[in-house]
Amino acid sequence: MKIENTKAQMRKGVLEYCILSILRDKDKYASEILETLKDAKMLVVEGTIYPLLTRLKNAGLLQYRWEESTSGPPRKYYALTDTGKLFLNELSSTWEELHNAVTIVTRQKSSDHE
Amino acid sequence: MNKTTNINLGGLFFHIDEDAYTRLRDYLEAIKRSFTDSQGRDEIIADIEARIAELFSEKVNNDRQVIGMTEVDEVIAIMGEPEDYLVDEEIFEDEPQTQAPPKDHHQTRKPPKKLFRDPDDKYIGGVSSGLGHYLGVDALWIRLLWILLVVAGVGSGIIIYILLWILIPEASTTSQKLSMKGEPVNISNIEKKVREGFGEVSEKVRNVDYQKVGSKVKSGTSSFFDFLGRVMTALFNVFGKFIGLLLVFIAGSTLIALFTGLIAACVSAFSDSEWAHHIEVSNISGIPVWAIALMILFAAGIPFFLLFRLGMKILVDDLRPIGSTTKYVLLGLWILSTVALITFGVRQGTAQIYEGSISEKQVLSATVPDTLYFKNEISGIPDNRYYNDRIDKIVLDGSRKLYIEDVVYDFVPSEDSLAFLDIEKKAESSSFRKAREEASRIDYGFSTSGNTVFLRNYVLTDYGNKYRDQEAYVRVSLPEGTVFFIDHHSDIRIGHSTHEQARLYHADLKGHFWKMEEGKLRCLDCEERMDADTETVEPHDVKIDSEGIDIDVQDENGENVKVEINRNGIRVKTGS
Numbered sequence: 001m002k003i004e005n006t007k008a009q010m011r012k013g014v015l016e017y018c019i020l021s022i023l024r025d026k027d028k029y030a031s032e033i034l035e036t037l038k039d040a041k042m043l044v045v046e047g048t049i050y051p052l053l054t055r056l057k058n059a060g061l062l063q064y065r066w067e068e069s070t071s072g073p074p075r076k077y078y079a080l081t082d083t084g085k086l087f088l089n090e091l092s093s094t095w096e097e098l099h100n101a102v103t104i105v106t107r108q109k110s111s112d113h114e
Numbered sequence: 115m116n117k118t119t120n121i122n123l124g125g126l127f128f129h130i131d132e133d134a135y136t137r138l139r140d141y142l143e144a145i146k147r148s149f150t151d152s153q154g155r156d157e158i159i160a161d162i163e164a165r166i167a168e169l170f171s172e173k174v175n176n177d178r179q180v181i182g183m184t185e186v187d188e189v190i191a192i193m194g195e196p197e198d199y200l201v202d203e204e205i206f207e208d209e210p211q212t213q214a215p216p217k218d219h220h221q222t223r224k225p226p227k228k229l230f231r232d233p234d235d236k237y238i239g240g241v242s243s244g245l246g247h248y249l250g251v252d253a254l255w256i257r258l259l260w261i262l263l264v265v266a267g268v269g270s271g272i273i274i275y276i277l278l279w280i281l282i283p284e285a286s287t288t289s290q291k292l293s294m295k296g297e298p299v300n301i302s303n304i305e306k307k308v309r310e311g312f313g314e315v316s317e318k319v320r321n322v323d324y325q326k327v328g329s330k331v332k333s334g335t336s337s338f339f340d341f342l343g344r345v346m347t348a349l350f351n352v353f354g355k356f357i358g359l360l361l362v363f364i365a366g367s368t369l370i371a372l373f374t375g376l377i378a379a380c381v382s383a384f385s386d387s388e389w390a391h392h393i394e395v396s397n398i399s400g401i402p403v404w405a406i407a408l409m410i411l412f413a414a415g416i417p418f419f420l421l422f423r424l425g426m427k428i429l430v431d432d433l434r435p436i437g438s439t440t441k442y443v444l445l446g447l448w449i450l451s452t453v454a455l456i457t458f459g460v461r462q463g464t465a466q467i468y469e470g471s472i473s474e475k476q477v478l479s480a481t482v483p484d485t486l487y488f489k490n491e492i493s494g495i496p497d498n499r500y501y502n503d504r505i506d507k508i509v510l511d512g513s514r515k516l517y518i519e520d521v522v523y524d525f526v527p528s529e530d531s532l533a534f535l536d537i538e539k540k541a542e543s544s545s546f547r548k549a550r551e552e553a554s555r556i557d558y559g560f561s562t563s564g565n566t567v568f569l570r571n572y573v574l575t576d577y578g579n580k581y582r583d584q585e586a587y588v589r590v591s592l593p594e595g596t597v598f599f600i601d602h603h604s605d606i607r608i609g610h611s612t613h614e615q616a617r618l619y620h621a622d623l624k625g626h627f628w629k630m631e632e633g634k635l636r637c638l639d640c641e642e643r644m645d646a647d648t649e650t651v652e653p654h655d656v657k658i659d660s661e662g663i664d665i666d667v668q669d670e671n672g673e674n675v676k677v678e679i680n681r682n683g684i685r686v687k688t689g690s
Binding site: 048 | 125193
């Protein structure tokens with residue numbers, strides 16, 4: 001079992017959740033999403049976001065539109081679809097539960113050790 | 115000084131150093147390879163290119179600045195090495211099929227292997243090693259199998275080898291080499307492969323003495339065969355269409371012939387034609403002829419159909435491929451009919467392995483006349499006979515009988531004063547019991563009228579009993595002193611032992627009067643050339659001719675020695 005795989009797997013579900021969350025209130029283009037993720041240290045390298053975005057789009061959770069940019073070629077602006085919104089809500093509650101569960105479990109463990 | 119190139123990346127224009135350009139291109143290619151079309155490869159690459167362009171434009175201060183190796187390396191560091199994409203790919207592997215059951219993410223399925231020729235491990239064309247990779251066997255065994263096939267198959271292996279050489283593509287790219295070995299085609303594997311290649315080269319340089327002999331032989335043959343291969347490819351291109359045409363023609367005409375055969379066989383099942391009866395009567399397997407024809411059509415026709423397809427494929431580039439269902443149906447039909455044909459062959463073959471016979475004794479006549487005349491029985495012969503080499507004749511009059519001209523007669527001395535016939539009926543079948551049953555179904559008979567005996571030269575059996583080598587052997591036992599005469603024109607086959615005796619007289623049995631005397635046959639009206647007691651021959655006579663050696667010498671005392679060596683053996687006689 002590789003630690004990289006486990007880490008990546010842990011990141012995977014959360015990464016989708018994060019991307020959807022970033023787009024919750026405002027449509028953004030890829031570089032903006034990247035910036036937010038990198039600031040939060042969610043991403044190590046940038047490239048991996050693109051397959052993920054395409055995947056989410058193919059799954060019908062995201063949609064995009066082209067928007068002219070002042071500083072270069074047109075940009076792809078991503079937005080949540082209705083399904084994506086539902087998906088995000090579901091993920092939010094799951095995350096809450098998971099977070100609680102993990103907190104309880106890890107705390108118990110640390111108290112055992114003491 | 116560096117040469118630069120201009121590129122359009124994500125809609126933006128850049129000057130870029132040649133080496134940096136190569137690095138960037140390889141990087142993008144490597145990423146491209148890690149995605150499949152279904153994942154939206156082009157879209158992902160376009161997005162990545164757009165992002166790289168964005169990063170570049172942040173790095174260049176003005177339009178005149180050239181992108182160098184440093185910038186490219188920095189951007190790659192930000193974007194991630196190809197391996198990083200790979201890790202994510204493995205994790206998301208189950209994503210495209212949203213309804214698929216959850217899979218274990220750790221286990222990456224082994225992709226299906228593809229059949230390629232292996233150019234790295236070859237003696238001739240790399241067919242064996244390619245097959246070895248495909249079947250997961252060491253290529254050595256396959257090579258041994260080839261040798262066996264060439265030796266045992268009278269060279270047919272060579273033709274098969276050349277065909278495979280032509281048909282199987284060579285694994286020339288790294289990804290082809292990977293799918294040849296069944297390893298997933300991804301960047302880290304490709305890189306591993308490339309590194310292996312370098313490793314091998316350096317290894318070879320180091321072990322040059324070790325491998326000198328082996329590799330010399332190998333490279334000698336393979337470079338020769340490489341050349342040959344190129345020549346063949348060129349020829350194949352030139353004559354490709356011709357070969358395709360030939361394949362289509364040959365396979366097509368074979369298929370037509372097979373279909374015609376099937377139709378003919380089906381028609382024959384309901385017809386009354388001559389050859390249909392010959393087939394029907396020889397077919398003792400119990401499987402109807404039309405079914406056998408159908409099986410032959412499938413067993414032989416399907417491979418020819420595939421050949422036909424191959425020819426069409428050569429001629430027409432965008433031939434619609436056969437659906438996998440059709441493929442499996444064809445394969446299934448082929449296997450089924452081949453197995454059925456083998457079963458049929460075994461049944462047909464084993465249906466005649468045991469010979470059974472039954473014997474009966476019939477008294478010819480209680481009071482034996484002085485002279486017996488043997489003639490053919492003609493009255494009972496049915497009119498409607500067809501000739502066939504194996505089953506001498508088939509009778510198809512109202513009684514639908516099988517008529518087989520296979521009766522042998524021997525004339526032997528009787529142990530008592532009665533003249534009788536020992537009739538042995540024989541037939542072949544899959545067991546002794548069945549063979550005897552078949553033998554008992556044989557209809558043989560004779561009739562007498564005065565001192566004339568009418569003998570049949572044929573046996574009859576019901577049409578439904580089929581041809582099972584039915585025959586009869588009849589020993590005509592005649593009491594001492596009986597004289598008999600076999601009609602000149604009779605079609606009676608005389609057995610070996612009777613012939614042996616008759617040859618003493620250099621005469622045919624037929625057309626002469628023979629007498630049963632002291633347990634032997636004596637000719638009454640033959641030219642008596644060999645009767646030692648009565649023969650008057652000149653003394654001191656040595657005669658060697660085609661008949662044998664005949665020595666007859668006499669000394670002064672009047673004692674003579676006679677030596678005869680001929681086909682009847684050696685006879686020595688001395689006396690005065």
